[in-house]
Amino acid sequence: MKKHKLFILCGLLTSFNIHATDNQQLVNETRGAIKALGTELKATLQSAMKSEGPSKAISVCNVQAPKLAQKVSDEKGMEVARTSLKTRNPLNAPDPWELSVLEQFEHRKAEGEALKTMEYSEIVQHNGNRVFRYMKAIPTxxxxxxxxxxxxxxKLSAQLEKLYPDDQATGFSKGDIRGAFTVVKILE
Ligand code: HEC
Known part of the structure; x- marks a missing residue:
């Protein structure tokens, strides 16, 4: 289980007060890091699909993506991951806060908002710590x-089924919300 998932589980057992984000600088920094990660991921994926084909490119999404996310996490002192309402890897399943934001994103999309800039952030109070949480929609x-x-x-489908027997991440169309980047940063 990922660190912040455990952390949030603990959070459910204690009080969980939510405040609107007041730290624009933090939002800007996170936005920059996630934008760089998203661009790098997509470029890596596109070139792997072209040069090696989808069977090999699977490793971009399941090996490279977590590695790149870890790199950004280390550089920025924050925890970066990906999640979705329909996950391929159950380890990426959303926690309750992420679930509510993913649902909010679907609602905003239905209201006509563009996915490219769709994001949400909050500073939550946990055990006397202020914790910054941020999510950004990932378009299909x-x-x-x-x-x-x-x-x-x-052939690909068989390969995926073997790796991910609980795969829910199929059936998407262009323009759907595939999922979101999710960030946790403990402030103090
Ligand atoms: C070559 C196959 C392949 C392609 C192409 C691909 N993915 Fe994935 N995707 C995967 C695999 C495999 C996983 C599971 C990763 C893991 O184990 O963490 C995954 C997981 C994800 C996740 C994490 C949530 C989950 O479902 O577990 C997101 C978000 C995601 N992909 C988005 C995208 C987006 C956006 C694109 C296009 C820009 C894309 N993927 C293209 C294979 C692919």
Whole structure:
């Protein structure tokens, strides 16, 4: 179980007061880090799909993505991960706070908001610590459909099924919310 998941579970047992984010600088810094991560991930994926094909590119999404997220986490002193309402890897399942934000994103999308800039942040109070939480929507693009779309090639589908017997992350269309980047930073 990821560290912040445990942390949030503990948070449910104690009081959990929520305040609106008042730290614009923190938001800007996080936004920058996530934008760089998102761009790097997509570029790495696109070139792997082209040069090695989807079977090999699987490792970009399951090995490289967590590695890149870890790199940003270490550099920025924050914990960065990916989550979704429909996960491929159950380890990426949302905690209650993430679940409510993912649902909020779906609602905002239904109201016509663009996904490109869709984000949400809050400073939550936990055990006397102020904790910054941030999420940014990840749109489904053409390059994602080979592995997350409605018609996954047979060989790839078999490979995915073996690795992820509980895979829920299929059936997406271009423009859907595939998931979100999620950030936790303990402030003090
Ligand atoms: C080559 C196959 C492949 C492609 C293409 C691909 N993914 Fe994935 N994706 C995966 C695999 C495998 C996982 C599981 C990763 C893990 O084990 O953490 C995954 C997981 C994810 C997750 C984490 C949540 C979850 O479902 O576990 C997100 C978010 C995600 N992918 C988004 C995308 C987006 C956005 C694109 C397109 C830009 C994309 N993926 C393209 C294979 C792929």
């Amino acid at each position: 693009d053409d390059v994602c459909l080979t592995c997350h779309g409605k018609q996954i090639p047979e």
